[in-house]
Amino acid sequence: MDLKIIYLDLPFWRAEVARLALFIADVKFDDLRINSAEFSYLQENGKLMDGTLIPFNQLPVLVINGQSIAQTGGIARICGKLSGMYPEDIIEAGKVDQIIDTVTDINELLNPSMRENDPIKKRVMREELTNKDLPNYFGYLEDILNANNSNWFVGGKMSVADIAVWGLLGWIASGVLDDIPPGVINPFKRLKKLYNEVSQNPHVREWKIKTYAHEKTSNDEYAFDVPDSI
Numbered sequence: 001m002d003l004k005i006i007y008l009d010l011p012f013w014r015a016e017v018a019r020l021a022l023f024i025a026d027v028k029f030d031d032l033r034i035n036s037a038e039f040s041y042l043q044e045n046g047k048l049m050d051g052t053l054i055p056f057n058q059l060p061v062l063v064i065n066g067q068s069i070a071q072t073g074g075i076a077r078i079c080g081k082l083s084g085m086y087p088e089d090i091i092e093a094g095k096v097d098q099i100i101d102t103v104t105d106i107n108e109l110l111n112p113s114m115r116e117n118d119p120i121k122k123r124v125m126r127e128e129l130t131n132k133d134l135p136n137y138f139g140y141l142e143d144i145l146n147a148n149n150s151n152w153f154v155g156g157k158m159s160v161a162d163i164a165v166w167g168l169l170g171w172i173a174s175g176v177l178d179d180i181p182p183g184v185i186n187p188f189k190r191l192k193k194l195y196n197e198v199s200q201n202p203h204v205r206e207w208k209i210k211t212y213a214h215e216k217t218s219n220d221e222y223a224f225d226v227p228d229s230i
């Protein structure tokens with residue numbers, strides 16, 4: 001199977017969930033990271049400069065045997081299936097889906113403040129996120145972790161749901177988002193444990209050393225480097 005994941009040269013969760021699932025399972029793929037000129041081109045034209053179709057003019061895109069597929073959740077499911085990190089059981093699969101869709105919801109909750117240019121308005125939005133929206137969502141996620149009798153969201157092993165949450169937490173708690181303090185996840189012990197569990201996975205560590213430009217090789221928590229403006 002010929003696989004290519006197209007995204008920017010960033011460890012953002014939307015691409016990392018797919019890249020990491022394949023890397024962990026040793027499924028070979030072309031990790032295509034485009035520059036900002038190519039990104040502007042695809043936003044305008046719905047394709048890369050080489051003609052590769054980019055549905056909805058957005059990334060990530062997975063090209064699988066020449067067919068372009070968009071949307072983070074769908075791509076995560078395909079890569080999860082290919083890597084054995086997405087359950088066959090429909091209920092378990094639904095439980096993974098609900099987590100990935102929630103990560104998308106949290107990402108979308110942050111988007112308006114990322115587009116806000118007025119620093120005062122932006123700060124007010126970020127305070128609301130820090131004091132209300134993020135703790136609410138983290139609480140829901142913590143409850144799901146508490147209800148499952150393992151360190152993982154679904155069943156007894158790591159799935160693409162855990163990688164998606166790990167990627168999102170790494171971004172939010174890294175301190176790169178102005179006015180969202182890294183400590184926002186501190187009260188959520190199970191979520192922090194999950195984050196650290198994924199970070200310490202040997203394949204994840206290998207991937208970070210291989211692909212993250214400024215990655216520290218120690219066990220530093222939240223050592224992400226994703227800009228605020230994505």
Ligand SMILES: N[C@@H](CCC(=O)N[C@@H](CS)C(=O)NCC(=O)O)C(=O)O
Pocket residue numbers: 012014043057058059060070071072073104230
């Ligand atoms: N619904 C899409 C949203 C993806 C998305 O917003 N991608 C951003 C990059 S992180 C993008 O391509 N933005 C360009 C644009 O929307 O014009 C998904 O779930 O994958």
